Each structure stands twice: as structure tokens, then as C-alpha cells.
């Protein structure tokens with residue numbers, strides 16, 4: 001079924017997924033501040049059975065948003081989490097902060113965790129989720145990981161960049177049903193350590209953490225790659241499992 005088809009949204013048991021947005025101060029679309037989100041996040045969620053709704057960065061609206069949706073997808077984008085939020089001293093020169101976005105996303109994730117509402121974090125969204133769960137981040141992979149793979153691929157993002165080893169007996173392993181999967185890669189940061197109760201569910205050949213999850217939660221999982229591009233069948237399986245968990 002084509003995305004955009006009305007049938008995708010005519011499910012009486014519609015599952016509404018709130019997506020976070022990126023934000024730009026000016027330039028490109030408008031001289032005034034604007035929100036942005038790649039359309040394939042919404043299309044891939046719709047194909048997985050969800051009804052996507054985008055959530056502007058209004059921290060005071062978090063409770064109302066969480067009343068409205070069945071799960072949240074924390075997206076990636078051109079931003080980094082402030083290192084002071086995970087106790088790092090100093091900030092790498094490549095770090096780009098968007099404090100309004102980060103403040104909103106932390107409030108949203110903390111609210112969802114309190115309600116045990118399903119959460120999926122993608123790329124920067126996984127990094128945000130890791131910090132919300134008490135973890136820390138590598139601020140710039142090329143400077144902190146000797147012999148690192150190229151984690152910012154220069155090939156199209158619907159093509160694989162590298163494999164990842166899926167940790168046995170994790171939720172991710174049950175979802176993708178493979179010990180290794182191929183993923184795309186477009187990031188300069190990564191999860192460095194996970195907080196209490198959180199586990200690593202996928203690792204790249206260079207040791208970079210590629211996925212995390214919180215087993216005690218209904219569905220609380222992050223991946224460093226972008227499943228919305230559909231690089232392998234594992235990507236669609238992950239999005240379907242997330243949407244299913246929101247029922």
C-alpha cells in the first residue's frame with residue numbers, strides 16, 4: 001500500500017505516534033525559526049501501522065501531548081546533547097547545541113518513562129534517550145575512537161554502511177531475528193556508557209555502541225542507525241515492533 005493512501009489511516013484502532021522535530025533558527029525555508037523533519041520518518045511509521053503526529057517544542061504541552069499519543073519517536077537531526085547534561089567537562093568544537101529542542105525532548109522522554117509509554121530513539125534520538133537514562137556520549141567519534149569505521153557514510157542512506165552485531169537475548173535480537181544486520185550510518189557522536197537498568201543491544205565492528213534498550217520498560221529502545229530508510233528487512237521489523245508495542 002502506498003504511503004499517503006487513506007487506507008493506511010482508516011484503522012479504528014489507530015495507533016498515534018508523536019515524533020519530535022528538528023529546529024533551525026533561520027535560513028533555507030524561512031528567515032524566521034522553523035521546524036524540520038524528513039518525510040521518510042512519517043512514511044515509514046505509516047507503513048508500520050502508526051499514525052504520525054509531529055510535536056512542536058512546547059515543554060508546557062508535554063502532558064497534553066502524552067495524553068494524545070500512544071508512543072513517541074525521538075528523531076535524529078543536526079544537533080548534539082549538551083555535554084554538561086552527562087557530566088562531561090568541556091565541549092568538543094564540533095558539538096552543535098539546540099537547547100530548546102533538548103529541553104523539550106528530555107521533558108517528553110521523562111514524561112513517557114513515567115507513564116511507561118513506548119519510546120523509540122533514532123540516531124540523535126537514541127543519544128538523547130541514553131542521556132535521559134543516565135548514560136553518556138562520545139562527543140566526536142573520529143577523535144575518541146581509534147581505528148573507527150566511517151560512521152558518516154558518503155553513499156546514499158538507503159544503502160548499508162556497515163554491519164552491527166546484535167546482542168543475544170535482547171528485545172532487539174527477538175525483533176530482528178538475526179545475529180548481525182546491515183545498517184546505514186550518519187552520525188559523529190555515539191553512546192559511550194549506559195545508565196542503570198539500560199543494556200547495549202547492538203555494537204559495530206569498531207566497538208561503537210549502536211543500540212540500547214531498557215528491559216524493564218514496555219518498549220524503550222534506541223538505535224544509532226536510521227531504520228526509516230529501510231536498508232534491510234530488520235528496519236521494517238523494528239518499526240512494526242515499536243508500533244505494535246504502542247497498542
Ligand SMILES: NCCCC(=O)O
Pocket residue numbers: 076077078079080081123124125127186187188189190
Ligand atoms: N548528535 C546528533 C546526532 C547525529 C550525530 O551524531 O551526528
